[in-house]
Amino acid sequence: MPDILHRVGINASPEKVFEILTTIEGNRGWWDSGAMGDAKKGGTITFFKGLLDTKVTETKPNELVSWKCVKGPEEWINTEITFKLLYKKDQTFVLFSHANWKEPVEFMYHCSTKWATFLLSLKALAETGKGRPTPDEVWIYVGEEKKYL
Amino acid sequence: MPDILHRVGINASPEKVFEILTTIEGNRGWWDSGAMGDAKKGGTITFFKGLLDTKVTETKPNELVSWKCVKGPEEWINTEITFKLLYKKDQTFVLFSHANWKEPVEFMYHCSTKWATFLLSLKALAETGKGRPTPDEVWIYVGEEKKYL
Numbered sequence: 470m471p472d473i474l475h476r477v478g479i480n481a482s483p484e485k486v487f488e489i490l491t492t493i494e495g496n497r498g499w500w501d502s503g504a505m506g507d508a509k510k511g512g513t514i515t516f517f518k519g520l521l522d523t524k525v526t527e528t529k530p531n532e533l534v535s536w537k538c539v540k541g542p543e544e545w546i547n548t549e550i551t552f553k554l555l556y557k558k559d560q561t562f563v564l565f566s567h568a569n570w571k572e573p574v575e576f577m578y579h580c581s582t583k584w585a586t587f588l589l590s591l592k593a594l595a596e597t598g599k600g601r602p603t604p605d606e607v608w609i610y611v612g613e614e615k616k617y618l
Numbered sequence: 619m620p621d622i623l624h625r626v627g628i629n630a631s632p633e634k635v636f637e638i639l640t641t642i643e644g645n646r647g648w649w650d651s652g653a654m655g656d657a658k659k660g661g662t663i664t665f666f667k668g669l670l671d672t673k674v675t676e677t678k679p680n681e682l683v684s685w686k687c688v689k690g691p692e693e694w695i696n697t698e699i700t701f702k703l704l705y706k707k708d709q710t711f712v713l714f715s716h717a718n719w720k721e722p723v724e725f726m727y728h729c730s731t732k733w734a735t736f737l738l739s740l741k742a743l744a745e746t747g748k749g750r751p752t753p754d755e756v757w758i759y760v761g762e763e764k765k766y767l
Binding site: 476 | 624625627711715724734758759761762
């Protein structure tokens with residue numbers, strides 16, 4: 470099954486990036502400013518006004534965060550989102566994967582590009598204190614912003 | 619074998635996007651400002667001061683452009699880069715794939731994110747006349763810009 474893969478290198482400690490990924494406030498700062506729920510291991514995070522629920526299936530302090538999609542777009546159900554943190558070359562690399570898609574549908578192409586913009590938002594948040602979470606996100610097709618009006 | 623997939627929707631005609639992808643001037647505007655060679659079918663484009671050569675293996679006017687990497691980073695040799703153009707919803711969608719990687723190495727994670735930034739550069743070029751080709755690109759890790767000094 471095809472996976473979405475990405476990597477960014479962040480000028481911040483693994484502790485800081487892990488903190489962002491495992492708190493609601495942190496996830497509000499880079500992905501969805503309306504995120505709700507519990508971002509600790511065993512918790513469930515609700516994104517996009519209830520359109521998406523991810524269960525936090527695994528966390529290893531300053532090393533790994535894994536989520537499983539339990540509610541959301543049909544193509545996302547049971548997909549796994551993993552952030553692996555690797556400190557080297559004076560920065561924290563985030564190795565990201567969104568795995569277990571059943572088919573490489575066009576929506577997967579879209580999500581891959583969209584994830585890149587959000588991971589750059591995570592980098593900006595950790596480095597500068599300000600990311601670009603929804604609805605202040607980077608639009609990648611014409612009319613995308615109308616989804617939120 | 620894993621593939622890199624992306625999609626952007628561009629406020630421009632398929633003709634315009636096809637023109638960008640099949641001319642050296644066009645490719646200089648979104649990917650590498652130093653691109654050289656021949657971007658028509660059967661030609662070879664040299665990117666990044668000779669570090670990368672792609673052969674133009676297929677073009678279908680306003681629909682498809684395919685390149686094969688014939689010289690470059692080891693992981694890229696014989697990989698295939700495809701731009702499929704799809705006009706719908708008042709825009710040209712570019713369905714991009716970089717296929718035939720042997721293994722999902724860390725460099726592939728990096729390239730996936732980097733491609734997203736360059737495809738957004740292609741979108742900007744077609745829509746506004748100005749992209750962000752190398753060396754004016756979006757940096758995605760700390761110290762990346764030193765590659766070009």
